Amino acid sequence: MSIHRFVQNTRLKLLSNAERKEAFDMALSTLKVCFPSQVVGNHMHNVWDACETFLVHVLAFDKAVWDWQPSLGDNAAYINMMCDCTWYLWEIGQYDEALRLLKGIEGICRDTIGLHTLEGARICVNHGSVLSTLNRYDEAGKLFEQGLRIRSELLPKDDPLLANSYMQMGNYYTAQGQVDRAVRAHKQAIEIRAKSAETPAGIMIISHFNICRSLLMGSRLDEAEAYLSKAEELEPRLDPGREVLYYRSHRLYILGNIMAARGNVKDAHAIHVESYNIRVQAGSAQYAIAASSHKIGTLLEKLGERDQAIASFRDAVSLLESVLGTAKAKSARLARTEIKLAEISSGQEAASWRARAHQHYCDAFGFEAPVEDWSQIDFDALVPPIDR
Incomplete structure (x- = not known):
C-alpha cells in the first residue's frame, strides 16, 4: 500500500489541474459504487466483508483528497461515502478513526455544499452516535438536536430520515435516564416508519429494540415485552446471514434483561448464553x-x-x-x-x-x-x- 501511494503521488504531480480533477472524480465515481452504501437508520452487518475489502481504498482516497485538495465534481457523493465509511467504523468499534474522519468531512461539507443540508445532518447523526458510545452524551445530544433541526426544516413530516433523528434523540434521552421523553421520541419514529410499506424490517426492529430499552429502564416490563414480540414477528423478513443473527442476538439480550428484571435469573442466564453464542457465530x-x-x-x-x-x-x-x-x-x-x-x-x-x-x-x-x-x-x- 505504501508503494501504491508513492506511485500515486508521483503520478499526480505530473498531471495538470484539469487532469488531476478528472482523476479524482473518476476514482470517486468508482469507489462510491464499490463501498457499500448504508440505508440510513439501518445497520451494515451483512456487508461488513465488502466494507473491509474496500476500506483501505476509501481511506487512501480520503488521504489523497487532503493532500491535494482537489475541486471534486460531486462533493455530496464524497461526503455520503465517507459517512458510510464512518458508520461502518462505528459498528466495528473503531471510534477514534471514525471521529478523525468525521472531523475532516465536516470541514469539507461546511466549505462546499454547506452544513444545512441532508449530508450535514447525516454527519451530525454519525458524529453523535460515536460520541454517545464514548459516554460524551452532552455533546452527542447537541449533535442529534442539530441533525433533527436541519432535517425538520428540509423534509416533510413523515420522511424516514426524520424518524431516524427522532430515534437518535430517543437513544440520547435513554442514556440520560429521561425515560418518558425517550419513549415519546421512539414512538414518533415508529409512527413514521410504520406508515411506509417500504420501511426495511431491520429498521422497524431497531425502533422496537430502542423503545424496549427505554421502557426497561423505566421498569415498564410488560410494555417492553410487547414491543419485543413485535420485533420477533419481523425477523422472518430479514435477509439470512449476519443480519438476522445480529438482530436475534440483540432481541435475546433484551429479553434476558427483562427476565432478570422480573427476578427470573435462571431463565435470564440461559437466554443470555444463547445471545452470546449467536454473537460468536455471527462474528460480532x-x-x-x-x-x-x-x-x-x-x-x-x-x-x-x-x-x-x-x-x-x-x-x-x-x-x-x-x-x-x-x-x-x-x-x-x-x-x-x-x-x-x-x-x-x-x-x-x-x-x-x-x-x-x-x-x-x-x-x-x-x-x-x-x-x-x-x-x-x-x-x-x-x-x-x-x-x-
Whole structure:
C-alpha cells in the first residue's frame, strides 16, 4: 500500500489541474459504487466483508483528497461515502478513526455544499452516535438536536430520515435516564416508519429494540415485552446471514434483561448464553461479545456460581483487551468488568482488579489522579444502554 501511494503521488504531480480533477472524480465515481452504501437508520452487518475489502481504498482516497485538495465534481457523493465509511467504523468499534474522519468531512461539507443540508445532518447523526458510545452524551445530544433541526426544516413530516433523528434523540434521552421523553421520541419514529410499506424490517426492529430499552429502564416490563414480540414477528423478513443473527442476538439480550428484571435469573442466564453464542457465530464486534460475557458473569454471580462468574468476567476482559487501539470506550468497558472482578474476588487478587479498574476509569475520563470517593461511581453507566 505504501508503494501504491508513492506511485500515486508521483503520478499526480505530473498531471495538470484539469487532469488531476478528472482523476479524482473518476476514482470517486468508482469507489462510491464499490463501498457499500448504508440505508440510513439501518445497520451494515451483512456487508461488513465488502466494507473491509474496500476500506483501505476509501481511506487512501480520503488521504489523497487532503493532500491535494482537489475541486471534486460531486462533493455530496464524497461526503455520503465517507459517512458510510464512518458508520461502518462505528459498528466495528473503531471510534477514534471514525471521529478523525468525521472531523475532516465536516470541514469539507461546511466549505462546499454547506452544513444545512441532508449530508450535514447525516454527519451530525454519525458524529453523535460515536460520541454517545464514548459516554460524551452532552455533546452527542447537541449533535442529534442539530441533525433533527436541519432535517425538520428540509423534509416533510413523515420522511424516514426524520424518524431516524427522532430515534437518535430517543437513544440520547435513554442514556440520560429521561425515560418518558425517550419513549415519546421512539414512538414518533415508529409512527413514521410504520406508515411506509417500504420501511426495511431491520429498521422497524431497531425502533422496537430502542423503545424496549427505554421502557426497561423505566421498569415498564410488560410494555417492553410487547414491543419485543413485535420485533420477533419481523425477523422472518430479514435477509439470512449476519443480519438476522445480529438482530436475534440483540432481541435475546433484551429479553434476558427483562427476565432478570422480573427476578427470573435462571431463565435470564440461559437466554443470555444463547445471545452470546449467536454473537460468536455471527462474528460480532468484540464489544458486543464482551458485553454478553459480562452480563453472563453478573447472572452467574446471582446464581451463586462464583467461579464460573469470575471465568466469564475474565473472558470479557480478554475480549476487550483484544480490541485494537486505546479508545476511551475500551477503558470504560474494562473498568466496569474489572470492578466486578474486584467485588467477587478476594485478597490480593481483588486489590489488583480494583487498581486496574480505577486506572482504566481514569484513562477513560482523562483523570490524572485517583478519584476521592470511588463508591459514588456507577460503573454500569460507563457503557451505553445497548450493552447494559
